[in-house]
Amino acid sequence: MRKTKLYMDTVVDIQVVIWKLTSKEEAEAKADLAFEAFRNVEQACSRFSPDSELMLACREVEKPVQISPFLFEPLKIALEMAKLTDGVFDPTIGKVMEEQGYNRHYLTGEHMKSPSDDVVTYRDIILDERGHTIYLTKPLVVDLGAVAKGFAIDLAVNELKDFAGFVVNAGGDLFAGGVDENGSPWKIGIQHPERKDQIITKIEISNQAVCTSGSYERRNANIPGMHHIINPKTKHSPNDWVSCSIIAPFAMLADVFSTAVFLLGREKGQALLKSVDLKGLFITSDLEMVSVGGV
Known part of the structure; x- marks a missing residue:
């Protein structure tokens, strides 16, 4: 059984292996619940919708705002990665992304122009675990593009986990459960x-996620070397890699590490991955493949 829908500017493809003990109706019902996870996360985390939970919260400065788990959990992971990389990965990159032209809603065509201080960092966001609130010390724009899709995949996987085999694929970021x-x-x-339209290599996984960050998908045609992965400290795009694929037990983990490793570059990126015992496959601009962790 296979179904596709459009969420988060991505074609989401869900495939469920139907064996004797599985009915097609049951698989389709669970797939619909999995798609609902993408809808919920997009409504919570989208930087491109003025009425998303994220953008509504970004308009409230110097006051605590209670937020749902659909926003709190990915934001928490993003802030933890910001601390781990000393701000090379930083979810307050949103205004910089807008200024580079990454501000158009994929369905409506609406362009976002949000208020923000010139100098902001992840330290200007305070999360309260007990009250599930966000507090902004300055006007800023949060970008959760490196975690939200992975989070949605993980929620979708939770709906499909009882099947013997399934894949949740969101534009190449995916989780493969069980067997084919x-x-x-x-x-x-x-x-x-x-x-x-071609693949460069294949990997085998079961009950694991693989997420890829690449410079080849969304380049800035006006500035050589610039693409949608931007170092918030330099305001430039790193280009040690053209592709970083991370294998992890959860998609949000693979998602955030693929972006962080890309941002950190060749030496620091590999060192970070080894320090947390994750696997990765990286590709340089001359198509050299570098493996970490025995991929």
Whole structure:
């Protein structure tokens, strides 16, 4: 059974292996619940919708705002990664992203222009675990593009976990559960950075996520070397890699580490990944593949 829908500017593809003990109706019902997870996370975390929970919270400065788990959890992970990388990864990059032209809603075409101080960092966001509140010390724009999709995948996986085999694929970021229709681990292709319709290599996974950050998808045509992954300290895009794929037990973990490793560059990125015992497959601009953790 296979179904697709459009969420988060991405085609979300859900595949469930139907064996004797699984009915198609049951699989479709669970898939619908999985798609609902994407809808909930998009409504909470979108930087491109003025009425999303995130953008409404960003308009409230110097006052605590209670937020739902659909926003709190990905924001918490983003702030933890910001601390781990000393701000090289920073969710307050939102205004910089807007200024670079990454501010258009994929459905409505509306362009976001949000107020923000010129100098902001993740330290200007205070989360309260007990009250589930966010407090902003300055006007700023939060970008959760490196965590929200992974979080939605994980919520969708929770709806499908009882099936013997399934894949939740959101534009190449995915979780593969159990086994395929042949009873084997899932074979997942890694996109070729220069040839959109081709894969450069394959990996085998089961009950794992793989998420990829790449410079080849959303480049800034006006500035050579610039793309949608931007170092908040330099306001420039790193280019040690053209593709970073991370394998992890959860999609949000793979999602956030793929962006962080890309931002940190060749040496520091690999060191970070090794320090947390995750696996990765990186591709340089001359298509050299670098493996970490035995991929």
